[in-house]
Amino acid sequence: MPRTIRLASIPGDGIGPEVITEALKVLEAAIPGDVDLQVTEFQLGAARYLATGDVLPDDELAAIAAHDVILLGAVGGVPGDPRLVGANIERGLLLKLRFALDHYVNLRPTALLPGVISPLAEPGDVDFVVVREGTEGPYVGNGGGIRVGTPHEIATEVSINTAHGVERVVRYAFAKAESRRSVLTLVHKTNVLTFAGSLWKRIVDEVGAEFPGVTVDYLHVDAATIFLVTDPARFDVIVTDNLFGDILTDLAGAISGGIGLAASGNINPDGTYPSMFEPVHGSAPDIAGLQKADPTAAILSVALLLDHLGLADAAGRVTDAVTADLSVRGETEGPRTTSQTGDAIAALLVK
Amino acid sequence: MPRTIRLASIPGDGIGPEVITEALKVLEAAIPGDVDLQVTEFQLGAARYLATGDVLPDDELAAIAAHDVILLGAVGGVPGDPRLVGANIERGLLLKLRFALDHYVNLRPTALLPGVISPLAEPGDVDFVVVREGTEGPYVGNGGGIRVGTPHEIATEVSINTAHGVERVVRYAFAKAESRRSVLTLVHKTNVLTFAGSLWKRIVDEVGAEFPGVTVDYLHVDAATIFLVTDPARFDVIVTDNLFGDILTDLAGAISGGIGLAASGNINPDGTYPSMFEPVHGSAPDIAGLQKADPTAAILSVALLLDHLGLADAAGRVTDAVTADLSVRGETEGPRTTSQTGDAIAALLVK
Ligand SMILES: CC(C)[C@H](C(=O)O)[C@@H](O)C(=O)O
Ligand SMILES: CC(C)[C@H](C(=O)O)[C@@H](O)C(=O)O
Numbered sequence: 001m002p003r004t005i006r007l008a009s010i011p012g013d014g015i016g017p018e019v020i021t022e023a024l025k026v027l028e029a030a031i032p033g034d035v036d037l038q039v040t041e042f043q044l045g046a047a048r049y050l051a052t053g054d055v056l057p058d059d060e061l062a063a064i065a066a067h068d069v070i071l072l073g074a075v076g077g078v079p080g081d082p083r084l085v086g087a088n089i090e091r092g093l094l095l096k097l098r099f100a101l102d103h104y105v106n107l108r109p110t111a112l113l114p115g116v117i118s119p120l121a122e123p124g125d126v127d128f129v130v131v132r133e134g135t136e137g138p139y140v141g142n143g144g145g146i147r148v149g150t151p152h153e154i155a156t157e158v159s160i161n162t163a164h165g166v167e168r169v170v171r172y173a174f175a176k177a178e179s180r181r182s183v184l185t186l187v188h189k190t191n192v193l194t195f196a197g198s199l200w201k202r203i204v205d206e207v208g209a210e211f212p213g214v215t216v217d218y219l220h221v222d223a224a225t226i227f228l229v230t231d232p233a234r235f236d237v238i239v240t241d242n243l244f245g246d247i248l249t250d251l252a253g254a255i256s257g258g259i260g261l262a263a264s265g266n267i268n269p270d271g272t273y274p275s276m277f278e279p280v281h282g283s284a285p286d287i288a289g290l291q292k293a294d295p296t297a298a299i300l301s302v303a304l305l306l307d308h309l310g311l312a313d314a315a316g317r318v319t320d321a322v323t324a325d326l327s328v329r330g331e332t333e334g335p336r337t338t339s340q341t342g343d344a345i346a347a348l349l350v351k
Numbered sequence: 352m353p354r355t356i357r358l359a360s361i362p363g364d365g366i367g368p369e370v371i372t373e374a375l376k377v378l379e380a381a382i383p384g385d386v387d388l389q390v391t392e393f394q395l396g397a398a399r400y401l402a403t404g405d406v407l408p409d410d411e412l413a414a415i416a417a418h419d420v421i422l423l424g425a426v427g428g429v430p431g432d433p434r435l436v437g438a439n440i441e442r443g444l445l446l447k448l449r450f451a452l453d454h455y456v457n458l459r460p461t462a463l464l465p466g467v468i469s470p471l472a473e474p475g476d477v478d479f480v481v482v483r484e485g486t487e488g489p490y491v492g493n494g495g496g497i498r499v500g501t502p503h504e505i506a507t508e509v510s511i512n513t514a515h516g517v518e519r520v521v522r523y524a525f526a527k528a529e530s531r532r533s534v535l536t537l538v539h540k541t542n543v544l545t546f547a548g549s550l551w552k553r554i555v556d557e558v559g560a561e562f563p564g565v566t567v568d569y570l571h572v573d574a575a576t577i578f579l580v581t582d583p584a585r586f587d588v589i590v591t592d593n594l595f596g597d598i599l600t601d602l603a604g605a606i607s608g609g610i611g612l613a614a615s616g617n618i619n620p621d622g623t624y625p626s627m628f629e630p631v632h633g634s635a636p637d638i639a640g641l642q643k644a645d646p647t648a649a650i651l652s653v654a655l656l657l658d659h660l661g662l663a664d665a666a667g668r669v670t671d672a673v674t675a676d677l678s679v680r681g682e683t684e685g686p687r688t689t690s691q692t693g694d695a696i697a698a699l700l701v702k
Binding site: 009076080088091095118119120121122138139141143144145147149150151152153154155156158159160161162163164167189191193194195196198199202218221222223225226229230243246247249250251253254255258259308321 | 427430439441442446468469470471472473489490492494495496498500501502503504505506507508509510511514515518528540541542543544545546547549550553569572573576577580581594596598600601602605606609610634667
């Protein structure tokens with residue numbers, strides 16, 4: 001009997017649908033013959049909100065959760081659209097999925113693939129993975145305002161960090177480091193955020209005792225941005241909180257060929273809920289529908305998705321096809337359309 | 352009668368004393384003949400704490416506050432020193448000074464000076480100023496822990512943002528933009544930190560109405576790190592919160608010739624308290640006492656200090672001397688000592 005994989009696809013807004021079309025094209029081409037891939041599409045995002053007023057209804061969340069895996073494009077409308085003022089698509093949809101599906105590992109690999117030009121004068125070897133915590137920290141949405149709109153307004157944001165939440169992501173990061181070059185760098189701001197910082201530091205020390213083969217390093221987040229630019233080769237696995245991880249991974253994308261190549265997985269390692277794979281880039285409404293978007297980040301997210309499903313072979317073939325395609329891109333005349341890039345990568349896949 | 356300037360000098364730890372020696376050398380050489388400069392040195396930092404157990408006693412804080420201006424080197428002991436575990440020199444000394452003296456503008460200019468090599472392949476024009484809020488946000492030290500040290504520990508950090516605090520720094524930033532190229536970029540994470548983000552956004556809109564000649568832009572902090580690498584020329588004045596400003600200014604240093612050139616001012620624009628000038632870099636205990644530190648950031652901080660005191664002429668001469676020195680540095684044989692660089696810059700000053 002063939003294995004069945006039920007995939008929930010959330011193309012989203014802007015360039016999301018275009019890049020997801022290509023990602024699914026490559027996924028179909030890469031998936032082993034004995035796997036029956038069933039794709040259900042969910043129309044969610046700013047466009048859906050503007051049409052129906054819904055952001056993520058409970059029954060749709062439950063329907064998504066019943067799938068094996070999720071592929072997401074990008075969500076978010078045109079910045080400043082007055083009709084979106086009351087809604088927060090990012091919190092109500094993207095973060096709601098990450099939190100409700102307990103995606104406590106936000107996995108963001110960065111590598112400077114052959115043929116790709118870095119904006120750094122001397123990029124050195126760039127090959128590291130950021131393990132970003134995905135379910136707590138400053139992202140929890142706790143906080144509020146009093147005297148809002150008056151000269152006496154006070155607005156708070158509460159970062160919540162738990163031993164439970166930190167320990168599980170730190171353990172994942174150590175295991176990841178052990179499977180790579182065995183260097184783990186904790187990034188935080190322990191000298192200023194002393195309560196959360198001391199929790200992270202202690203847990204890294206404790207869990208580290210179980211991984212004696214892994215060298216542990218620590219950097220303040222400000223210093224980490226410097227080293228990402230001046231010496232990215234020093235990083236193997238970075239483990240960090242939700243907000244610092246958000247910032248560092250955009251920077252990591254910038255130094256390694258651009259956010260157009262940055263893939264990510266929102267992972268629930270326990271398997272209680274489906275994991276979700278998405279490009280790190282946003283919905284880029286300014287180029288939506290123009291076939292200008294680069295689908296590579298979405299396609300590399302498919303590689304992470306396949307790997308997560310235990311289909312390491314297929315994952316490797318997708319990455320190889322992307323690498324092969326990247327190395328000839330400079331040679332093409334003029335810019336390619338989104339679907340030309342998808343076609344080129346799909347054509348390079350050998351089953 | 353000559354004007355008297357009472358300067359409190361806090362050399363601090365590590366390379367702090369070495370770079371402050373050179374900064375004072377240049378300050379003495381630059382200051383107009385009719386100014387009587389009186390320097391009082393305060394021995395504060397990790398070394399003092401280890402010797403006496405004091406971090407910043409109230410009477411010393413009061414004595415410092417009675418000066419016209421403060422020059423600080425760097426504070427912080429050797430990372431991991433077990434004798435420093437109970438103390439937090441950064442919070443207890445540096446942040447205490449910034450908060451107690453109401454340094455609500457943390458001014459951090461970034462420019463790629465002629466002759467300086469950037470790690471970016473195509474740096475373009477780098478000439479912007481970060482106006483970092485200095486007295487609130489995630490830096491307030493509010494938060495705590497329960498069940499500390501158990502598997503049920505919860506640690507919180509509360510970011511506190513007030514209309515009062517945001518309005519005054521935003522107003523300063525608009526005025527700064529008006530005196531430069533008239534572009535102000537707010538950097539925040541309004542889509543996730545919705546309470547604080549909405550306060551910042553509204554106040555920028557409100558104050559902006561008073562500065563119709565200034566173009567206002569907005570970037571999420573993650574996107575801002577990308578543009579700092581790929582298109583730094585787009586920035587003129589950035590206004591942002593305490594934590595984002597910390598991160599962005601280290602990155603800004605990295606792309607513009609290194610943190611060894613990054614100067615800063617902690618400013619109380621009201622003049623109620625003395626402002627404090629310091630290099631952005633840390634105490635670098637690993638090279639302390641070896642005459643390896645580059646005093647340029649401390650010397651450029653002296654230029655900011657002079658400017659703040661209304662001695663714009665002297666400030667300009669310090670900047671010019673640094674620029675002249677930087678353009679010949681590549682020609683020197685081998686690395687210079689800290690004091691050789693100070694001497695070279697002081698020698699270039701023409702009264
Ligand atoms: C869209 C936004 C909420 C999101 C985040 O901050 O996590 C994005 O920047 C990302 O990195 O996936
Ligand atoms: C030492 C530390 C507390 C400080 C900060 O975070 O503000 C430093 O990084 C800086 O940027 O001046």
